[in-house]
Amino acid sequence: MSDPSPAHLRTRSDGGRAVEYPPAPEPLRVAVYDNHTHLEIADGALPLDVHEHLERAASVGIAGAVQVGTDVATSIWSAEVAAREPRLLAAVALHPNEAPELEASAGVSGTGLDDALAVIDELAARPRVRAIGETGLDFFRTGEDGRGAQFRSFEAHIDIAKRHGLALQIHDRDAHDEVVSTLRRVGAPERTVFHCFSGGEELARLAADEGWYLSFAGNVTFKNAENLREALRVAPSDRILVETDAPYLTPVPLRGRPNAPYLVPHTVRFMAEVLGADLDEFCEQLAANTVAVYGSWQDEPVIGPAEADAGA
Ligand SMILES: [Zn+2]
Ligand SMILES: [Zn+2]
Numbered sequence: 001m002s003d004p005s006p007a008h009l010r011t012r013s014d015g016g017r018a019v020e021y022p023p024a025p026e027p028l029r030v031a032v033y034d035n036h037t038h039l040e041i042a043d044g045a046l047p048l049d050v051h052e053h054l055e056r057a058a059s060v061g062i063a064g065a066v067q068v069g070t071d072v073a074t075s076i077w078s079a080e081v082a083a084r085e086p087r088l089l090a091a092v093a094l095h096p097n098e099a100p101e102l103e104a105s106a107g108v109s110g111t112g113l114d115d116a117l118a119v120i121d122e123l124a125a126r127p128r129v130r131a132i133g134e135t136g137l138d139f140f141r142t143g144e145d146g147r148g149a150q151f152r153s154f155e156a157h158i159d160i161a162k163r164h165g166l167a168l169q170i171h172d173r174d175a176h177d178e179v180v181s182t183l184r185r186v187g188a189p190e191r192t193v194f195h196c197f198s199g200g201e202e203l204a205r206l207a208a209d210e211g212w213y214l215s216f217a218g219n220v221t222f223k224n225a226e227n228l229r230e231a232l233r234v235a236p237s238d239r240i241l242v243e244t245d246a247p248y249l250t251p252v253p254l255r256g257r258p259n260a261p262y263l264v265p266h267t268v269r270f271m272a273e274v275l276g277a278d279l280d281e282f283c284e285q286l287a288a289n290t291v292a293v294y295g296s297w298q299d300e301p302v303i304g305p306a307e308a309d310a311g312a
Helices: 050-059 072-084 099-105 111-123 144-164 176-186 201-210 226-234 261-275 279-294
Strands: 032-037 062-068 088-092 129-138 167-173 192-194 213-216 240-242
Touching: 032 240, 032 261, 032 279, 050 062, 050 261, 062 072, 062 129, 062 261, 072 088, 072 111, 072 129, 088 111, 099 111, 099 144, 111 144, 129 144, 129 176, 129 279, 144 167, 144 176, 167 176, 176 201, 192 201, 201 213, 201 226, 213 226, 226 261, 240 261, 240 279, 261 279
Parallel strands: 032 062, 062 088, 088 129, 129 167, 167 192, 192 213, 213 240
Antiparallel strands: none
């Protein structure tokens, strides 16, 4: 995840043949936003540049996206592409699985992590950087020996978000209790989002009490994800968001194909159905929630014409 090169340089071939993007779904009538995506990662798909991603998204009622960094290189790239592209805002952070590696790379002094955090702090001041994320805890991919670095990094990101008045996007994998206790101990930022929410009804109720946001990804459509649907049903309507986490977590019925912001309508329709909600009203609520967290996509001018290939 440390390679910031444009998508066309990152295409991974599966057994010598790229996996194709699925066809576009029926457009939504009321536009929404994808609040968490990684447009620089192609993950086996045929390459789409940033402009093409956003054109496809717009054609099905996805007005914009939050482009999320996971290390220094992709955070810089995210901030730069959002500065040029009116349909993107940026989130910047060091992913929880990067933190132990950064700390180890600097030996016992830990300056690798500190230097990287200083870059994130600097990027946080840019006008179209609207969130610190994705940060958090991941006990699935990081073992006990890396957890000290994860906690230190998570707390530093919370501090950056609060000092800059930005939203926080949390990555929580197999670490619900520790994420919650950390937020309570140091104090959560005013707008705190559980990206790719992975808890059940209990965590959803707890988040509701705290005023935290739950962002649902394509996995809410998966057959075995009844816990996510239970969480969705108890979440307050003004605390629900939708995301792709593209190119991962492609919604049903397209599993196995690469994900992209233009596939959000599948997830949104599914969520509205679970809630028994009117689709247009649900979309209006999602869009309002997203702007409440990140601000408007229109309120800061971009610094120049958007380029077809934002990796340039
Ligand atoms: Zn994540
Ligand atoms: Zn992500």
